[in-house]
Amino acid sequence: MYYNPFYYPAIPPIQVYSTYSLNAPFPRMYPPVDINIFEMSVKTFRQLMAQGSILLDRLGDAQFARKVMSAAQQGKHAEVDQLIKSIGLRVPVQSKFTPTGVNFTLATHPDQLQSVNCCTLTIAMKWGR
Template sequence: MDYYHYPYPLHPQEPPYPGYQYYYPINRQYPQVDVNVFTKSIKAYRLLMDQGSILLDRLGSGDFDVKLMTAAQQGNQTEVDRLIKTIGLKVPVRTKYTPTGVTFELTTQPDPSSYMSCCTLTVQLKWGK
């Protein structure tokens, strides 16, 4: 037999799907969950939600929105911060704005036992096209 002119390869083809290894899960013992921090975070977030509601109520009343947008349009960050402080919120608020919108970040006060706050509520509102 003359194999030199055989049109197909003589070596076996690889399977269309390569084999895979199955890894069996390792049974692990996990510690009991501690929900104290989670419960404190939920309570703190409720405060942020209440403060966010106060912020939105004030933004939508009277000519406060005109003053805020005018100060932001002029790039007067100190006036924007002063206007937000006149609302009288119990939590710190950081305000960022662009020509198309404004972002308010309300954060909880840091816990004395921790160096960082647990929660942040971000309110993003559109005010331009």
């Protein structure tokens, strides 16, 4: 048989694949699911949300909001922190502000069982153009 460059078969040749492949992935073994930490995080985050709601209620007071914004505009970070602490929240709050907005980050306290905070709630709000 000779080579014909214009010949193209109507049916492509059948490719035979081996039933044994060296590249076959092995099934992964996962540990059993333990939701204890996740359940604790959900419960703790609900507490953060409640504290965040208290913060928002207080910031909704026009007189208090004016004090916070005025101190922030003058760059008095310590005064802003003192005003936020005066609300009486049970979790630590970090505030960061710019001329256009403010971020309040509420975090959980690490307790004896865990060395790292499990949850963080950041409230980002716009207050300027």
